Amino acid sequence: MSQSTGPRRVIARRRHGSHAVVDQAKDLDEALREGALELTKDVQDDELAHEVDGPSALAAAGATDFDYLLPGLAQIPANLLPSDTATVTPALDALGEAMIEQGASLGNAPIAPIHTYWGQFVDHDLTAATDNDLPITIQGDAVTVVPPDDVIAQLKNGRNPALNLDSVYGDGPFAPESSTEVVVPYQQADKAKLRLGTLTPLHGAAGVRIPPVDDIERDLPRVEQAVTGGLDLRTPLIGDGRNDENLAVAQLHVAFLRFHNNAVDWVRAHEPERTGVGEVFDRARQLVRWTYQWLCVHDYLDTVLSTGTVDQVLATEDGLLGRPFMPLEFSVAAFRFGHSMVRGAYDWNRNFGQGDFVPEAGLDLLFAFTGRGGLAPPGTPPAQFPPTLPDNWPAEYGRLVLLDPSFPKRAARPIDTHLADPLADMVNQVPDTTPAPGPDVAELLKHLARRNLRRGYAMSIPTGQAVAVALGLPVLSSQEMTGGLDAGVQTALEAGGFVDRTPLWFYVLRESEVRSNGHALGPVGSRIVAETIIGQIRNDPRSYLNQTAWTPADGVTFPDGSAVTSIADFIRFAGFPV
Template identity: 55%
Template sequence: MAEQGQLRRVITNLAHGGHALLDEADPDQKIVESQDGLSALSTVVQEPAETAAHVRTTSFQYLFADLADGFPAHHLPQDDIAEVVNALLDLGAAVVETPEEVRDPLLNSPIPTIYTYWGQFVDHDLTAATDNDLTISITDENLPPVKPEEVIKRLKNLRTPALNLDSVYGDGPFAVPAADQNSVPYDGIRFRLGLLTPTPVGVLIPPVDDMQRDLPREDDEKHTPLIGDTRNDENLVVAQLHVAFLRFHNASVDWVRENEPERESDVEVFQRARDLTRWTYQWLCVHDYLRTVARPDVVDLVDTADENLLHMDRRGTYMPIEFSVAAFRFGHSMVRGAYDWNRNFGRPGDNVTPIATLQQLFQFTGKGGFINDAPTLPSNWPVEWDRMVDKNSQFANRFARLIDTKIAPPLADLRNEGEDPKLTERIRELLKQLARRNLLRGYRLAAPTGQAVAKALGVAPLSRTELEQGSSDKVKAALNRSALFDHTPLWFYVLKEAEIRELGRRLGEVGSRIVAETIVGQVRQDSGSYVNQTSWSPAQGVLLPNGRPVRTIADFLRFAGVL
């Protein structure tokens, strides 16, 4: 069975959201990942038994088991599936701004850009199993929702749902690399980094003598990144964040050797540096990330509660469907169409262009091909993180968009998605439309409605007046179809709750609870996490040169030497 053997540590060739789907009728058959990250509709790929023996998966479950048990009473309508699908397609199209509708550029959240992509990094660290659109048969035709018990039985996760940085460490520096498989490269117990490719265009990004600012890569046609999860080379922001994690570990190795000389062997130093990196990351997820994107009072409630929704019924380790296919996708609404990236592609002045477009941030990756076929990131493209982390910046485009039901235009035409010529034109088009994919996926995987989750949490559901407030005529028309005003898709509901009740500045109560319960719960469940140490806090971790502990994401980047 796929649950046997060793959990996959290095995941390659997995498209954004590829997932494992098991066929219980034959324990030797399963989909783990296809060569292009996509699997044919309703098919099962045969793998040799010796391969299957080395792959283990973890489970998906429903955070609100009572709602799942009551299927379909707490879900989107089931009586006319084609009509519901068309309503969801209309809604997915209506929430994306057209170029003419793009909001006032001064209207943004108070959340710096880094938090959008820290969330994406966290998602890749927790899951590799949630949204292969072909395997779960997202089409605009017949789309019957899978019953919750069948979703639990068949949908599997290639990641341990813990904030343990599998996506960074891979199999570690002491493992013997498997034949014909990529592995995370180390120089001793430090991560190997990739060098920038010099270019005469623009200026060098300080520090100008530091060229180790790309991911390590294969010397091949695709510039394949040698990292624990190649999805972290999907766009340049998350790729540069992954570089920061590699460098934070390397700096931790140096710090341990200098400050804890009692740890003499490479094994001791590596394990200590890895622990300090993991614990700092986990602490920041709870105390900086969550308290920035969610309601701090809700995070405090969850963090101090004796019981946690994720594990109070003792179902073991799992990833909640409500989190992975709905609530945690709130970050999609925060994505900007363009960024103040660095002095070459940022504020007007001595730069090449006034902004870096989202399209460019997808192009300047291995998957995007690096324009002009550079073998690594060009020297004029490293991020200047000070433009991404400042909560007091005077520049509006250094902040994320509001968390609301208005999605940036580029997310209706995702670069690097839907490019497989073997797919039908209709499927290729759908794969490029993020909002539609989110809504159809939630329906297919039987996510409960927003109203049902609100009631389960004891929160007053959004009224029809609130759902209509600020909504375009197209959104209202879509919600009017198939009674979606009364049975609202959870992803849209979480965004609308943030928009109306928190003015788009952070998640509302329902969204905050789902996200906080999941992240705090996974940290608690992990026996190796910082909360399961003896009174660990950043004061017991690595220290900045001025002696201060790492207490913010900005501090994390400073210690890594990239800010």
């Protein structure tokens, strides 16, 4: 492998919800059987195996801290779920099972689907969990609850949480190419621009080509030719392999690649004094990052949080996040609200949605049309897998970006205590490890609700009620927790003793139901998410918030001079009709 001159910015093999374990970890083999990855393979740096201990390996990999947003809260047992793990673990499983919908959702939020996957993209840009010498497991009949001090000491973040688009830019345009490592590729003819993948033509065999029909650069760059001892075919050559787990986030990643390339053209046209490739690249990346950060605050957060929360946190000179770390209350609980927004099926494009071919694109298909899924329908023989995304499958972004009451599948699900039923059996979630995880472990990794609840318990995340009190916000009453709740969920909540000591993830979802009718997060969820995301931007000295009153009007613009001030604008500047 190539020598690394600093922390690697490519995470190649991680699966959503899994974690990496340093090669020096205790019980490494057991961790691998439970679906973990060795850190050396995860970040493609063999040199990490030669570090003398786990902390040194994590430091060499550029890992940053996890910690609690509300210090000391988790140290008090009364603020946590009960310690009887043999009783609490199956009760959490029962609650997780009850949260999965049976059949299609009947509700919608006034939120476009793009916000669901923008949130997933942000999550991958902010967090990637790694363990040191104490693998934190969620497996077994009784979860082992790790004391808060041990969680802080052992769990590290493999991402720099600065919303700096490491997942897009990887190790930069001058990193050496490799046939055995995932390296983010830049164009040979113009190193300032990122390489894209081209579509595989089907010649009308399964629907029509998606407009603009002559635009074929609409897939992630992938390995398209087998090399002995090299990467697998269809491997995405991107800075975070998790962005190819489902087609929605993969197509959003494509939009980021294209937005950057168009920003390069804009810089050359509007700032001609910048002549060198490196200078143009750095300026374009800067403008892309600032636009992305601004949109995260003024479109994404303004859409999914309670009215006024963004302004309140921006107006506070010193927020809760006094330094750049990743809060556990955010990553393990509150920011997982997006899982509730995922639909079981979407009006994806004219072939798989409102059109003449197939009436919708189910999650099974959106997971299948990825590199890991073979880019083909389930059941397709591997010999017939195409090398890249077929030309009948690109997103028609207008269906994901613009709300239309006439088309319910063009909206996100409500933020509530239910998850779409396909999230109980998620494909693309079991890591490729040797030995492979056992069937019980594999089943758990694929069940999103059970996995979330167990993880929060294992990591000593305070209850929703304790967090609300600490933040000085109204606490949901017992009546609010149960009144009007789905009967199955209510039964599981009461049987588990969770009405007054509620897992934070569930509390955030229930708070949204009670306070916002599922249309936005409630006060507790909104505050945690806003403090974390705005705090990360504020703590980054290179962010737009630390410039002199930068706004999108100072960034890239359309030919008519208008600025990029919404996610819809972002998609249009990337070159896609909305």
